[in-house]
Amino acid sequence: MTDLQSNNNLIERYQGVCNEVNQLCTDYASPVTLLAVSKKHPIESIEQIYQQGQRCFGENYVQEGVEKAQALRHLDIEWHFIGPIQSNKSRQVAEHFDWVHTIDREKIAQRLNDQRPCHLANLNVLIQVNISQQDSKSGIHISEVSELAKAIIDMPHLTLRGLMCIPAPSDENHLRADFLAMKQAYESLRTNNANIDTLSMGMSSDLALAIECASTMVRIGTAIFGQRN
Numbered sequence: 001m002t003d004l005q006s007n008n009n010l011i012e013r014y015q016g017v018c019n020e021v022n023q024l025c026t027d028y029a030s031p032v033t034l035l036a037v038s039k040k041h042p043i044e045s046i047e048q049i050y051q052q053g054q055r056c057f058g059e060n061y062v063q064e065g066v067e068k069a070q071a072l073r074h075l076d077i078e079w080h081f082i083g084p085i086q087s088n089k090s091r092q093v094a095e096h097f098d099w100v101h102t103i104d105r106e107k108i109a110q111r112l113n114d115q116r117p118c119h120l121a122n123l124n125v126l127i128q129v130n131i132s133q134q135d136s137k138s139g140i141h142i143s144e145v146s147e148l149a150k151a152i153i154d155m156p157h158l159t160l161r162g163l164m165c166i167p168a169p170s171d172e173n174h175l176r177a178d179f180l181a182m183k184q185a186y187e188s189l190r191t192n193n194a195n196i197d198t199l200s201m202g203m204s205s206d207l208a209l210a211i212e213c214a215s216t217m218v219r220i221g222t223a224i225f226g227q228r229n
């Protein structure tokens with residue numbers, strides 16, 4: 001395949017995902033942000049879909065994300081960190097990203113708050129919920145959301161915007177049950193806090209179901225960029 005053909009495929013896939021998300025927003029009368037998950041894909045691909053109007057990009061690995069953000073600092077991109085955070089990498093996340101989707105303990109939230117540079121706007125954060133209760137996965141139990149939320153709301157350099165989940169791969173009924181449990185937790189958090197406006201759920205394989213269940217932000221990698229290496 002020539003470079004030109006692969007560029008055309010990228011743009012076609014991107015436009016296909018935009019159309020699908022827009023149609024679902026119309027069907028369910030709810031606005032949804034498309035986060036393009038660019039992990040393991042080159043800077044050129046990010047620039048390609050930026051030129052099509054995409055502004056929000058998600059990265060999982062600190063080093064890779066920071067390198068991309070620095071290389072593209074002339075562009076008006078909102079960078080979302082969506083991978084697990086280790087304490088020793090929190091400073092780089094606090095300095096280079098606009099959002100973090102994977103807060104699962106008070107200690108890491110406190111570090112991000114303390115390390116957020118004062119000249120930057122607050123870091124937007126989401127609490128990650130281990131909705132399918134998988135041993136191997138990060139995230140807190142859904143019953144612990146309100147306690148962690150209270151702690152984060154008191155941190156002056158963070159703005160708690162909502163919740164995020166990565167459900168276990170499963171059939172549609174189990175996935176729907178997980179998504180609806182997230183919706184309920186999100187709505188109860190929202191009744192107490194005006195800043196809560198984001199429910200980050202849905203990936204390439206389940207974005208329609210997630211939007212049906214009240215997702216406000218879908219994180220899409222493969223359906224836009226193709227398979228990762």
Ligand SMILES: *Cc1c(COP(=O)(O)O)cnc(C)c1O
Binds near residue numbers: 060203204205
């Ligand atoms: C990789 C990743 C995605 C994107 O997954 P696709 O199936 O490629 O759309 C979304 N969210 C998180 C947290 C990821 O790590």
